Amino acid sequence: MKTILTGIRANSELTLGNYLGALLPMVRLANKHSNEMNVNIFVPDLHSIIAEIDGDLQKNILRTIKYYLAAGLELNENVHIYRQSYVPAHSELCWILNCVALMGEASRMTQFKEKSEGRDSCNVGIFDYPVLMAADILLYSAEYVPIGEDQFQHIELTRNLATRFNNKYGEVFVVPVKTAEQVKFMGISDGVRIRDLLNPEKKMSKSTLAENSKIMLDDDPAKAGKKIMSATTDSLAKVKFDMFNQPGISNLLQIEALVTDTPLQDVIMTWAGETRYGELKKKVAEDVTRMLTDFQARLSRIRDESIYELFEDGEEYANHVASAKLLEVQKAVGLR
Ligand code: TYM
Numbered sequence: 001m002k003t004i005l006t007g008i009r010a011n012s013e014l015t016l017g018n019y020l021g022a023l024l025p026m027v028r029l030a031n032k033h034s035n036e037m038n039v040n041i042f043v044p045d046l047h048s049i050i051a052e053i054d055g056d057l058q059k060n061i062l063r064t065i066k067y068y069l070a071a072g073l074e075l076n077e078n079v080h081i082y083r084q085s086y087v088p089a090h091s092e093l094c095w096i097l098n099c100v101a102l103m104g105e106a107s108r109m110t111q112f113k114e115k116s117e118g119r120d121s122c123n124v125g126i127f128d129y130p131v132l133m134a135a136d137i138l139l140y141s142a143e144y145v146p147i148g149e150d151q152f153q154h155i156e157l158t159r160n161l162a163t164r165f166n167n168k169y170g171e172v173f174v175v176p177v178k179t180a181e182q183v184k185f186m187g188i189s190d191g192v193r194i195r196d197l198l199n200p201e202k203k204m205s206k207s208t209l210a211e212n213s214k215i216m217l218d219d220d221p222a223k224a225g226k227k228i229m230s231a232t233t234d235s236l237a238k239v240k241f242d243m244f245n246q247p248g249i250s251n252l253l254q255i256e257a258l259v260t261d262t263p264l265q266d267v268i269m270t271w272a273g274e275t276r277y278g279e280l281k282k283k284v285a286e287d288v289t290r291m292l293t294d295f296q297a298r299l300s301r302i303r304d305e306s307i308y309e310l311f312e313d314g315e316e317y318a319n320h321v322a323s324a325k326l327l328e329v330q331k332a333v334g335l336r
Contacts, residue, residue, distance in 0.1 A: 004029055005040040005142035007084070009047050010064045012054035016215040016224075016288070017194035017204035019071070020258040021148030025186050027071045028261070029146055030079060039079045040140055041068055042318070046084050046091065046132060050125035051115070062307050067217065070299040075310070082314035084136065089322035093135035094128070096329055100165050101131050101157075109153055134158040139322040141174035145182060149191030150203060152179040169332040172325075188264070194255065197231040200247035221292035225285035228252070233281075239274040249277065252284045259287045 006026045008018060030039040043061045053060065065081055073079070084090050106112065109130050116122040133154050137145055138161075145155055155176060162173040176182075183191055196202040198213040208214055215224045233248040241264070243250045253271065257264040271280055330336040 001036065001038050001078070002144070003038040003040060003140050003142040004033060004144040004146065005042070005137060005140055006146050007042045007044040007047075007136065008064055008067075010043050010045060010053075010057065010060035011048050011051055012060070012206050013216045013218050014064075014067065015194075015204050015206050016217070016255070017148070018206075019067070019217060020194050020255065021192040022146065023067055024071055024258060025188070025192070026146045027068055027073045029144075029186065031072065031074050034074070034076055034078045037078065037144075038140070040082075040142065040318070041065070041073070041079070042082045042084055042136070042314075044084045044133070044136065047129055050123060050129055062304055065307050065310065066299055066302045069302050070295050080314045080317045081307075081310040082318040083311060086311070086315045087139075087318045087322050089139055089319070089326040090132065090135050093139055093322075093326055093329060094132040096333060096335075097131050097134055097138075097161050097165070098128065100161055100168070101134075105157060105160065106130065109157065111150065111153070130154045130157050131161070134161050137176055138162055138173045139325045140318075141325070143174060143177050144185050145176055146186050147182075149193040152182075152191055155179050155182060165329075165332075169329075172328050172332050192254065192258070195247055195251040197227055197248075197251075200232055200251050215288065215292075217292070217295065219292065221289045221296070224292050225289040228255075228285040228288055229281050231281065233277045237275045237277075239271040239277070239280055241268045249280070252280055256280075256284045256287060259284075259291050 006022065008014065008022055014023070026041065030041070033039065043064050045057065045061060048057060061083060106127060111130070112127055115126050134157060137158050147155070156179060159175050159178070162175045166173055177185070179191070194204045196204050196208055196213045197215070198210055204214050206214065206216070212227050212230055215227055231248055231252060234246050236246060239249055239253070240246055241250045241253050253267050254264060256262070257267040274280060327336065
């Protein structure tokens with residue numbers, strides 16, 4: 001059986017960008033394919049500790065998994081939910097892949113450059129985190145890794161490491177499909193990058209200070225609607241999907257498509273030629289408000305105990321699969 005795999009760090013509350021760019025696409029894919037594929041959803045808690053953690057890590061971990069359920073994830077025997085640090089093979093494979101990865105390629109990772117920029121010193125974990133991510137994926141032979149556009153470079157790194165390893169030591173790893181095919185599998189025309197509402201040239205990020213630039217999943221839904229109403233647009237007075245020249249309007253069209261589960265092309269057609277941005281904003285604000293209201297209601301009904309039960313089964317499965325793959329790797333490099 002093929003495997004779909006993804007993870008979201010549990011450092012803080014998530015943004016609408018995480019939700020629409022990663023969580024919701026994963027839930028939709030999982031529900032569509034979990035009859036014929038393994039669906040691995042894990043919390044990369046070792047990735048969390050490379051940076052500051054807002055609040056309590058344990059609570060954040062539980063909340064992250066609750067988000068998938070509140071977003072509509074349907075469970076069955078092919079859906080596996082686990083914590084990265086409960087499967088020691090991840091760290092071990094990371095070390096072995098460190099010896100295959102090159103300093104140059106790791107230094108080129110945009111996320112590393114962004115996260116280390118302007119800092120006097122930066123921990124080695126920030127530098128090495130894409131290699132750990134490659135281990136997360138390769139241990140489970142996952143071909144499909146639904147993620148937002150900012151993580152695409154890490155998929156390419158994973159593919160390069162897997163191919164280099166296979167060339168040197170024999171065919172051990174399944175190489176995940178190229179990002180262009182990942183996008184096709186996700187059913188979207190391009191990578192999703194939800195933009196900052198005030199400064200749409202940038203991606204929406206939890207670390208941006210201005211409150212109105214981002215929507216957090218625990219925002220009061222009505223307040224979230226107001227943030228959409230105050231989003232930066234342009235003075236061209238023509239609704240058109242053009243991320244380069246009209247990023248603000250294009251971002252609203254993208255949000256509308258994902259929130260209402262409508263193909264982006266259909267949303268673009270519906271609004272083509274509209275000159276009043278206020279009308280579009282009102283519709284997106286209403287749909288985001290409704291989505292958040294429903295999401296938060298479902299979230300409040302999920303108990304902590306039910307998540308611990310999922311971890312128990314998921315971690316048993318993950319350790320089984322990951323240790324078998326690790327042993328294959330250890331044998332290939334001569335450690336066993
Ligand atoms: P993380 O936790 O930074 O981000 C989680 C997911 O959210 C997506 N995302 C966005 N998508 C669209 N628009 C935005 N504004 C936006 N902001 C964030 C990210 O692309 C990501 O998919 N290294 C990963 C976690 C990870 C992982 C893995 C993922 C570790 N191991 C293995 C997949 C497979 C990370 O730091 O994501």
